[in-house]
Amino acid sequence: MHEVLVVTILPFLGATISLFLWSRPRVVKAAALLVAGVTVIGLASGAVTGSDPTATALMTLIAVTAFVAVLGQQLTRQAPLSIVVGLIILGLSLAALAGSQPVEHTFLGCIMGTVALLLLWRAIGPADALAWGAVAGLGVGILALAASAVVSGSIAAVLQLVACAILLPLFPLQAAFVGSLSNLPGTLPAFLAVVLPCLGWHGIVSLTSEVPVPLIHTVIALALVGALYEALRASVQFHLARIIVSITTILFSLVWWHVGATGKAAPEAGWYLSTVSLAASGLLLAGHQLEARYGFLDLDKLRGLARPTPRFATLVGLLLMAAMGLPLFGVFSTFMAMMIASPSPMPQSGVIVLLIWLIASLLLMRLLQRLLCGQPKPDVVYQDLTLTELLPLVLVLSLLALGVHVPVHLFQPAAQAHVTVVAEGTP
Template identity: 35%
Template structure:
């Protein structure tokens, strides 16, 4: 039956399932529990539709893994939210964002850019409409996504090398790297409800998908500039995360550091393989889980709760303590979780010898272990406060965190060949190029 469907219609089917679910959501608007159940069910149907139609799609260089992880992350982010009237809009908006994301990942290049432009406009409107006195409008964040949208429009109307430069700049906003990271920080700290825990995977996945066909064409000067920015971003994100007292900012800067490591590996090898998709998916998913874990604390003790005021959860919330500890181990890059598998795969496939760049990445990695472990230690251990009412995980919260942990474990032990075929040689990991050909001359110097 799948073979009877025109391949050009499949991206529209994948995007149409969550969009139709969002359109029908007002039927359950007065009943938050039913609306939550409906939204999670739509994500499950979207995941099933991806599984059905993925074989008929042309696999991009980074493989199809991210196409499967998007509906999974959307459903998990919904499950981890409290059933409150104030969160209904964010549930429906999650389905809209999922629709645009699936359309961008599954479509042909021109149509995918239209989906990306729509996503930028979607986020700009959300950031403008959902600011609060506690979190005023971040004009830098709005400006970053506006610049990204303009760059995508430019790729549709301009010729190389201008269109290639604009495409690369748009990638630096979706897959954050210094100094174009303000949009990423703003999205993870200012968007309402469960949207930050979904966007932390959605945007980097779209950025890698856009970067994958561009990476082999990067000329040497651009590779040098981007590698320097990537190393600077890895250290900058780690240092800023060490200095944060707000958990969401800590996780935002931590993810910036991780994604900067990915940038260095991609630009130095001039290729984005399924290993890169595995790393992006694992980092995005572990940050999704940590944001959900912090949302559970915010639900119980208020949105402006100070993490230093909460302690002793290991004995009072044992289920939460176990799952948070596992998420921390995954975020620290320890085996057998997906972050470790992705990062080791990127380093082992890199053509760069032991160099200053690898030393910088390892230092940033060690710093991430420090601030993630410090955050978890402050929450789980210490004195139990008698003035706090402790309540362990609700069933939906428990299921959400278990799904994240099991998925990270599966990503860490699953053979990379199941995620797609690397466009690299088995011995050196170098993308094959015709002898004497400068990759940058293919597009940038046309």
């Protein structure tokens, strides 16, 4: 227990020290790397374990992503803010995963509050409708968590599920996820792309009360409708981060579909979620490198990167390949495992799921073409990634490749069938 406490406190300590070093971004980054590195070593070595195997696996994943996000952080004006908030969220999320309820819910609320405050602190104007939507969504999540503490039974389960649907985006509650990841500075979106869904997943796994059958059916319907809706939104966007987040939301909706179709948080779905979030994180990290160079992520202004920036193009190509669910990377194998573990031979909704998978794949290919193909813009000075900038992306790709062989039992919940469906007619 002491080890857990140390690992949880360490990021807060790092964040506090970083506050004093605010004017020296390079030192802040080095300190944060040290903190994240020690946390990763502590978790990966098995010296520190969470409340259950799922929690430990998720903690390790979050810590590794934090390390990669700090490593990929460009030393811009926003860097200290991004790093410090990242460390705070790391500490809070580790604490949420290590603790049991109601501690977990308290920390979840803190994470949502931190993200909402940061969005507000960045002085969003009335025109930033998406950011306001995110703040509202996060507010609903905090309220749902608070309310679940005072009620019990099915109502508590429904409220907890609402909070989970805000973290792991489910239509129509995806505002918080989409808005946060599209608006936050630095590599925070890349970090949150892993943190929020992982916490949402752990929330689903830890649901102790019974979820009514009609709600489960509703979840399936919302997941499928939400995926198609996000596909529609993604197809008309021109902001790189927004497109990536929308497509990630589509892919996450398949997790919700699986939870609804099987009536439980199956380990295969958890494994799938972790690989999808990693791929999204890698893509957002690549987006951060572009934003640091060119100051914008508008695909109408940015194109033809394949020729002038071959290293970047290769890595982004591979990341997109992984996100598309092509073999050699974890998303493919986890998707296969999840589909094979689906409930009936081929449920009708399964056909829609495969259609959604196809649409996501085509949207990613379109993104690849818009970003990398075409004649380079004559008014843009292109600059390829340096070797140190390559490292975080290579790390993400390596993790995605390793994802093919991650043992499923890592995501096996401690207790069985947490999302218990009240079967119709059961006394």
